[in-house]
Amino acid sequence: QSVLTQPPSESAAPGQTVAISCSGSRTSIGNNYAAWYQKLPGTAPKLLIYENYKRPSGIPDRFSGSKSGTSATLAITGLQTGDEADYYCATWDSSVSAYVFGPGTKVTVL
Amino acid sequence: QVQLQESGPGLVKPSETLSLTCSVSGDSISTDQWSWIRQAPGKGLEWIAYVSSSVVSRYNPSLRDRLTISMDTSRNQFSLNLKFVTPADTAVYYCAKTGGGGGLFWCDPWGQGLLVTVSS
Numbered sequence: 001q002s003v004l005t006q007p008p009s010e011s012a013a014p015g016q017t018v019a020i021s022c023s024g025s026r027t028s029i030g031n032n033y034a035a036w037y038q039k040l041p042g043t044a045p046k047l048l049i050y051e052n053y054k055r056p057s058g059i060p061d062r063f064s065g066s067k068s069g070t071s072a073t074l075a076i077t078g079l080q081t082g083d084e085a086d087y088y089c090a091t092w093d094s095s096v097s098a099y100v101f102g103p104g105t106k107v108t109v110l
Numbered sequence: 111q112v113q114l115q116e117s118g119p120g121l122v123k124p125s126e127t128l129s130l131t132c133s134v135s136g137d138s139i140s141t142d143q144w145s146w147i148r149q150a151p152g153k154g155l156e157w158i159a160y161v162s163s164s165v166v167s168r169y170n171p172s173l174r175d176r177l178t179i180s181m182d183t184s185r186n187q188f189s190l191n192l193k194f195v196t197p198a199d200t201a202v203y204y205c206a207k208t209g210g211g212g213g214l215f216w217c218d219p220w221g222q223g224l225l226v227t228v229s230s
Contacts, residue, residue, distance in 0.1 A: 002154070032213030037155070044204055045147075045155065047218035051210075056218060088155055092215045098170050099145070099157040099215050 003028055003093055004102035011108040016079050020105045022072045022089030028100060032092040034072035036065055039086040039104070048087075049074060081109050112137040114205050114221035122199075122228050128192040132205030132221060133185075139163070140183050143208040145217050146190045148201035156201075160208050161188055195228045202226075 005023040012018045022034060036049040047056050049065035052072060064075045072091075076083055089102040118130035132144065143165065146158040159169040161179040169177050178191040192199060202225050206217035 033210070033215070035216045037217075039149075039155070044220040044223050045217075046220075047216055050216035050218070051214055090155075090157075090215075090217075092213050094213065096171050097168060099160075099168075101155040101157065104154045 002103045003096075003100050004089055004091065006087075006089060006102040006105045008103070009106045009108065011110055012079050013110045014079055014081065017075060017077045018079055018107055020074045020076075020087055020089075020107070022074070022102050024070050024072075024091060024093075025095075026070060027095035028070070028091050028093040029067065029072055030070040031094060034065065034067055035090045036063075036072075036074045037088045037090065037101075039088060041085075045088065076107070079109055083107060084109050112207055112219055114207065114219065116203060116205050116221045116224040118203075118224060118226065120225060120227060122195055122226060123230050124196055124228055125194055128190070128195050128199060128226055128228070130190045130203055130205075130224065130226070131187050132189070133187050134207075135186070137207065138183075139181055139186050139188055144181075144188050145206045145208040146179070147204045147206060147217065147220075149204070149223075150198070150201040153201075158190065158192075158203075162208075165211075197228050200226065200228045 037045040052067040053065045086104045143162040145160040161167045176193045202223040206220040
């Protein structure tokens with residue numbers, strides 16, 4: 001059972017926006033920074049967002065992150081078929097001194 | 111750019127030790143932190159541990175008692191040993207460069223992953 005909560009699935013039509021929530025606690029997202037990863041089948045996870053909102057080089061600005069209190073959100077605008085993947089939030093949890101991942105959200109492009 | 115490659119046996123018997131190595135190119139492991147992460151079939155991502163030559167290594171509490179993580183700076187490799195494995199340890203194992211410090215933490219880039227099956 002993850003200390004982070006994500007919806008199991010989200011879907012939207014091409015070109016639309018999907019927002020994925022990640023709910024934690026004071027000792028996880030509340031006092032630390034969130035990251036987001038994209039996992040395509042058969043490939044290694046890719047870092048999309050770190051430090052709540054920063055994008056690594058090469059990640060398009062269609063992907064954006066935000067944090068409020070003990071929750072973080074990943075927004076994907078201009079949805080493309082290639083965005084169909086599992087998305088994981090992650091953060092350091094100070095209560096257990098461990099890096100924790102959310103259960104993942106499957107994004108489907110309708 | 112930094113590249114990571116996992117290596118090790120794809121099949122381990124129950125109760126034995128799973129040993130994996132991550133070879134790093136394009137960067138010195140002495141100057142950064144490095145993590146192991148796994149994904150069991152049909153499950154989510156699970157962080158295992160990180161190792162660094164400059165800060166105290168950290169382990170997932172649920173695996174700590176069975177884990178040993180080490181670094182070989184002469185070979186630019188780091189390794190994972192997981193003792194007393196069971197079929198529940200069957201997973202794709204990834205190594206990754208780890209950034210941040212304190213409450214700031216991220217993994218990038220990742221190796222391609224190695225499927226390890228625990229079965230007799």
